[in-house]
Amino acid sequence: MTKSRDMAGPVTMHSVAKAAGVSPMTVSNTFKYPERVQEETRRRVCEVAAELGYIPNHAAGNLASGQSRVIGAVIPSIKNSSFYKYVRGMQDAAAQGGYELVLQIADTKRHEMAAIRTFIGLRVAGLTLVGNEHEDQAADLLRKTGVPVVEAWVHGDPLDMAVGYSSAAATRAMVDHLVAAGRQHIGFVGYAGDVAGRYTERLPAFEQRMREYGLEPHLCHLADEADGFGAGSKALDALCRMGASIDAVLCPTDIVAAGVLFECGRRGWKVPERLAVAGWGDYEIASEISPQLTTIQPNAYEMGHSAIEMVIARSSGLSVQMRTRDTGFGVVERASTRLAPIGVD
Amino acid sequence: MTKSRDMAGPVTMHSVAKAAGVSPMTVSNTFKYPERVQEETRRRVCEVAAELGYIPNHAAGNLASGQSRVIGAVIPSIKNSSFYKYVRGMQDAAAQGGYELVLQIADTKRHEMAAIRTFIGLRVAGLTLVGNEHEDQAADLLRKTGVPVVEAWVHGDPLDMAVGYSSAAATRAMVDHLVAAGRQHIGFVGYAGDVAGRYTERLPAFEQRMREYGLEPHLCHLADEADGFGAGSKALDALCRMGASIDAVLCPTDIVAAGVLFECGRRGWKVPERLAVAGWGDYEIASEISPQLTTIQPNAYEMGHSAIEMVIARSSGLSVQMRTRDTGFGVVERASTRLAPIGVD
DNA sequence: TTTTGATTTTGTAGCGCTACAATGGCAGAG
DNA sequence: CTCTGCCATTGTAGCGCTACAAAATCAAAA
Numbered sequence: 001m002t003k004s005r006d007m008a009g010p011v012t013m014h015s016v017a018k019a020a021g022v023s024p025m026t027v028s029n030t031f032k033y034p035e036r037v038q039e040e041t042r043r044r045v046c047e048v049a050a051e052l053g054y055i056p057n058h059a060a061g062n063l064a065s066g067q068s069r070v071i072g073a074v075i076p077s078i079k080n081s082s083f084y085k086y087v088r089g090m091q092d093a094a095a096q097g098g099y100e101l102v103l104q105i106a107d108t109k110r111h112e113m114a115a116i117r118t119f120i121g122l123r124v125a126g127l128t129l130v131g132n133e134h135e136d137q138a139a140d141l142l143r144k145t146g147v148p149v150v151e152a153w154v155h156g157d158p159l160d161m162a163v164g165y166s167s168a169a170a171t172r173a174m175v176d177h178l179v180a181a182g183r184q185h186i187g188f189v190g191y192a193g194d195v196a197g198r199y200t201e202r203l204p205a206f207e208q209r210m211r212e213y214g215l216e217p218h219l220c221h222l223a224d225e226a227d228g229f230g231a232g233s234k235a236l237d238a239l240c241r242m243g244a245s246i247d248a249v250l251c252p253t254d255i256v257a258a259g260v261l262f263e264c265g266r267r268g269w270k271v272p273e274r275l276a277v278a279g280w281g282d283y284e285i286a287s288e289i290s291p292q293l294t295t296i297q298p299n300a301y302e303m304g305h306s307a308i309e310m311v312i313a314r315s316s317g318l319s320v321q322m323r324t325r326d327t328g329f330g331v332v333e334r335a336s337t338r339l340a341p342i343g344v345d
Numbered sequence: 346m347t348k349s350r351d352m353a354g355p356v357t358m359h360s361v362a363k364a365a366g367v368s369p370m371t372v373s374n375t376f377k378y379p380e381r382v383q384e385e386t387r388r389r390v391c392e393v394a395a396e397l398g399y400i401p402n403h404a405a406g407n408l409a410s411g412q413s414r415v416i417g418a419v420i421p422s423i424k425n426s427s428f429y430k431y432v433r434g435m436q437d438a439a440a441q442g443g444y445e446l447v448l449q450i451a452d453t454k455r456h457e458m459a460a461i462r463t464f465i466g467l468r469v470a471g472l473t474l475v476g477n478e479h480e481d482q483a484a485d486l487l488r489k490t491g492v493p494v495v496e497a498w499v500h501g502d503p504l505d506m507a508v509g510y511s512s513a514a515a516t517r518a519m520v521d522h523l524v525a526a527g528r529q530h531i532g533f534v535g536y537a538g539d540v541a542g543r544y545t546e547r548l549p550a551f552e553q554r555m556r557e558y559g560l561e562p563h564l565c566h567l568a569d570e571a572d573g574f575g576a577g578s579k580a581l582d583a584l585c586r587m588g589a590s591i592d593a594v595l596c597p598t599d600i601v602a603a604g605v606l607f608e609c610g611r612r613g614w615k616v617p618e619r620l621a622v623a624g625w626g627d628y629e630i631a632s633e634i635s636p637q638l639t640t641i642q643p644n645a646y647e648m649g650h651s652a653i654e655m656v657i658a659r660s661s662g663l664s665v666q667m668r669t670r671d672t673g674f675g676v677v678e679r680a681s682t683r684l685a686p687i688g689v690d
Numbered sequence: 691t692t693t694t695g696a697t698t699t700t701g702t703a704g705c706g707c708t709a710c711a712a713t714g715g716c717a718g719a720g
Numbered sequence: 721c722t723c724t725g726c727c728a729t730t731g732t733a734g735c736g737c738t739a740c741a742a743a744a745t746c747a748a749a750a
Contacts (some may be wrong), residue, residue: 014736058404061736114445285603404707700742702736
């Protein structure tokens with residue numbers, strides 16, 4: 001059963017050194033500064049290390065050097081594809097810089113706090129968060145320890161650094177699009193969950209833009225989940241119960257928008273004739289569902305890539321002039337909002 | 346700008362001890378063995394620690410004790426909700442046991458190998474993998490280092506420990522269901538990607554079961570992605586191009602099945618009348634899409650929970666009798682396969 | 691041959707923490 | 721008043737690695 005597991009004691013740098021007939025420092029240099037070690041010696045060390053299955057003890061290296069090649073990322077959810085490209089971007093950037101990326105999922109502020117503690121306990125080189133709403137302690141801690149931190153998916157006013165796009169601008173752009181498509185009675189579905197940072201800008205922006213058009217902006221419903229199809233039907237129910245008959249709805253995510261589409265199917269409402277539906281996030285489902293969803297495209301990959309670049313820059317002591325980056329967004333116009341509406345007033 | 350970042354040197358156990366007027370060991374004990382420290386002293390130490398924002402250096406503790414409270418989990422993708430419940434289960438079990446869970450995404454064997462190296466470098470208490478196909482080096486390494494490893498989503502023959510359900514049994518159950526619903530010409534959509542461990546059992550099981558029914562099993566197409574809606578249309582195209590007219594299709598994931606549903610919509614095919622569609626995974630979309638999807642429900646949460654329990658048991662030196670656990674599965678029968686077919690032969 | 695300068699290799703010390711053994715203090719028993 | 725036993729607290733040593741400086745090696749120059 002347990003045979004051949006753990007028989008030879010742990011493989012340390014020391015044991016590799018002895019086996020290769022060199023000093024421990026030479027082994028260390030072989031991995032950290034290969035150019036300092038002669039070709040021949042290096043080859044031998046690498047061979048022996050591979051044979052013994054030696055993996056440098058990052059904990060010890062970290063302790064001795066005060067440096068780390070690991071970056072921590074806290075993401076709020078993996079329930080849908082929202083963060084897929086973001087994580088890909090982070091991974092690629094980390095790999096390019098010779099760093100490793102490890103993740104933690106935290107769907108509440110409290111969990112986010114715990115995740116930050118874990119990462120700081122691990123003495124990571126830096127970390128990335130999503131949103132700009134954190135527990136008070138978190139901000140303190142991050143400031144005190146001075147770890148490089150990037151807040152992603154938000155725009156401006158960073159704890160340390162930030163990368164993202166303006167949700168307000170995107171909201172305005174979407175309202176502009178819906179109005180240009182002839183919609184007047186636009187419903188807004190918001191999100192009232194805990195880690196809401198990247199949602200909070202949207203409602204005020206929506207209300208203001210609607211007012212600028214002289215339209216009534218008070219058609220809104222705050223869902224308690226942003227990631228579920230179920231939220232779509234609930235939101236549509238709630239909006240209808242508010243009395244005014246809407247001809248368009250702006251959803252917090254494509255998933256919620258898809259949920260609205262499903263609910264429209266159940267009610268026999270034609271989209272976009274009866275109701276125009278706009279999503280957010282440009283998930284894969286947006287271009288596959290029928291009708292295809294108009295949505296906000298957030299450049300998630302570049303956001304992730306930039307986030308890690310910024311962490312690496314700061315962590316390697318480079319002076320960072322750009323404390324914030326704007327990765328922009330796009331409005332992807334598709335069938336779910338395209339046609340002029342049938343009058344519903 | 347940079348004011349108040351990193352001004353006071355790093356907060357170590359030593360500085361906390363000095364500030365609290367005790368020896369470093371007392372601080373250490375306060376955190377590790379609170380019962381060894383007098384109430385009064387402990388309170389003071391905790392206060393000072395909180396005030397200074399002290400977070401124990403896990404790297405140092407790990408080095409000194411040779412123990413770790415961090416468990417690493419490698420998951421193949423977060424592109425869809427497949428692993429959401431699995432990760433939740435792992436997180437809950439880790440929290441219950443006083444451990445921390447960190448994740449890495451690895452969508453190929455090569456990336457999985459890198460992730461394993463990183464985790465071993467970090468000297469985690471144990472780790473979980475998905476599937477049972479790994480690079481040869483990975484198996485060697487894991488055996489040599491003796492870290493507790495659980496392979497999840499698979500059934501039997503573990504590297505160390507395993508938890509999951511039998512994909513073969515689930516495949517057979519699904520074929521039984523389709524045949525019972527009157528289907529004769531069943532197409533199979535497989536997956537030919539890199540980290541295919543938990544898919545490979547399915548095709549042989551499908552073929553065998555079909556033969557047992559005296560049905561032709563050779564309607565199959567191996568998609569290069571298991572996570573995309575796009576794979577659904579491609580797969581349906583491919584199956585049709587193979588000549589035989591199918592009246593049912595068994596997909597590797599609910600996402601692919603949803604893609605098939607979308608493609609059926611484009612073609613004007615009625616589901617389930619013209620084609621019965623079966624998914625796999627019981628994703629949220631399965632119960633929201635119209636028609637609702639028949640699918641395999643894999644008890645992902647329990648799988649994650651068990652995986653971490655097993656890691657913790659082994660890591661805390663308990664003798665582990667159960668090296669494998671079967672968390673079972675269910676067949677969720679819904680509208681996408683419910684009705685008897687219109688004859689298509 | 692000796693000297694110089696560059697290159698390669700090797701000690702030394704210590705990172706922050708914990709296991710372990712040893713210390714000190716303090717009650718009650720003798 | 722001393723002794724025993726028990727608890728709370730404190731040194732000591734060392735985990736595996738790296739920064740730094742010192743030492744060894746060697747080729748070419750003097």
